[in-house]
Amino acid sequence: MEHSTIKETKADQLFTVTNYVILSLFLITILYPLIYIASASISSSEAVISGRVWLWPVSPTLEGYSAVFKHKLILSGFMNSFYYTVAGTVINVVMTILAAYPLSRKDFYGKNVFMFLFVFTMMFSGGLIPTYLLVKDLGMLNTTWSMLLPGALGVWNMIITRTYFQTTIPDELLEASQLDGCTDFQFVWKIVLPLSGPIIAVITLFYAVGHWNSFFNALIYLKSQKLFPLQLVLRDILVQNEVDLNMLVDVQEAAKREGLRELLKYSLIIVATLPLMIVYPFVQKYFVKGIMIGSLKG
Numbered sequence: 001m002e003h004s005t006i007k008e009t010k011a012d013q014l015f016t017v018t019n020y021v022i023l024s025l026f027l028i029t030i031l032y033p034l035i036y037i038a039s040a041s042i043s044s045s046e047a048v049i050s051g052r053v054w055l056w057p058v059s060p061t062l063e064g065y066s067a068v069f070k071h072k073l074i075l076s077g078f079m080n081s082f083y084y085t086v087a088g089t090v091i092n093v094v095m096t097i098l099a100a101y102p103l104s105r106k107d108f109y110g111k112n113v114f115m116f117l118f119v120f121t122m123m124f125s126g127g128l129i130p131t132y133l134l135v136k137d138l139g140m141l142n143t144t145w146s147m148l149l150p151g152a153l154g155v156w157n158m159i160i161t162r163t164y165f166q167t168t169i170p171d172e173l174l175e176a177s178q179l180d181g182c183t184d185f186q187f188v189w190k191i192v193l194p195l196s197g198p199i200i201a202v203i204t205l206f207y208a209v210g211h212w213n214s215f216f217n218a219l220i221y222l223k224s225q226k227l228f229p230l231q232l233v234l235r236d237i238l239v240q241n242e243v244d245l246n247m248l249v250d251v252q253e254a255a256k257r258e259g260l261r262e263l264l265k266y267s268l269i270i271v272a273t274l275p276l277m278i279v280y281p282f283v284q285k286y287f288v289k290g291i292m293i294g295s296l297k298g
């Protein structure tokens with residue numbers, strides 16, 4: 001049996017070609033800066049300073065990465081960011097589920113009032129100064145808690161999770177579990193969570209990316225450099241151009257001061273971005289299902 005094919009008109013062919021051209025331009029626009037940064041990070045400092053690096057590495061060297069891992073603040077910042085990301089994400093996901101599940105239940109008395117209060121905080125807040133005073137009065141200034149608790153719950157993520165529960169967990173499943181003597185906590189732990197893998201993966205990545213890229217809270221609440229996250233160290237290097245080369249062990253003779261500073265910037269960008277680039281492919285497959293179901297109106 002022969003398969004009939006629909007012949008494209010010239011207008012369809014022109015539309016297809018135009019799409020390919022536009023998408024290719026977008027791809028080049030997005031891909032080129034990434035390739036340039038990666039190439040500059042493994043090029044010699046002289047090549048970076050002179051502008052000879054434009055696409056591929058010139059005089060490849062790992063000098064920049066060696067400097068990154070010998071810089072005391074960078075190493076401690078990386079460890080701090082890892083801790084803030086893991087601990088903060090765990091707190092966020094737990095708080096989100098604990099808030100989203102009750103609000104998804106039809107028999108939860110007063111859920112509309114609580115939902116209004118949650119949404120209200122998305123539109124109105126006390127502002128930076130009242131928030132700072134609150135953190136100060138709670139004794140969390142210059143502590144790791146100031147990086148974890150002020151943003152313990154993301155209302156938007158909670159709404160998406162609540163909607164996912166409403167559209168994915170049938171009421172009949174709850175009724176059957178209650179007939180078997182299952183408590184609410186047992187129902188959440190043994191039934192809701194195993195069935196909610198996609199949305200949990202999505203909000204986990206959202207929270208993790210937010211914590212990993214966060215620097216503003218650290219800028220406001222932290223004074224000790226030992227508590228600085230990696231992004232704050234990166235900010236000092238990229239924005240304020242502050243690199244104390246005395247903190248680099250045995251690298252002063254490897255390159256000139258300015259060359260090493262520029263090389264350190266590109267290498268640090270790669271080091272700061274690489275963890276998320278490694279994690280993303282493992283949760284990317286959950287995005288379509290988790291976001292699409294969670295975005296439906298319940």
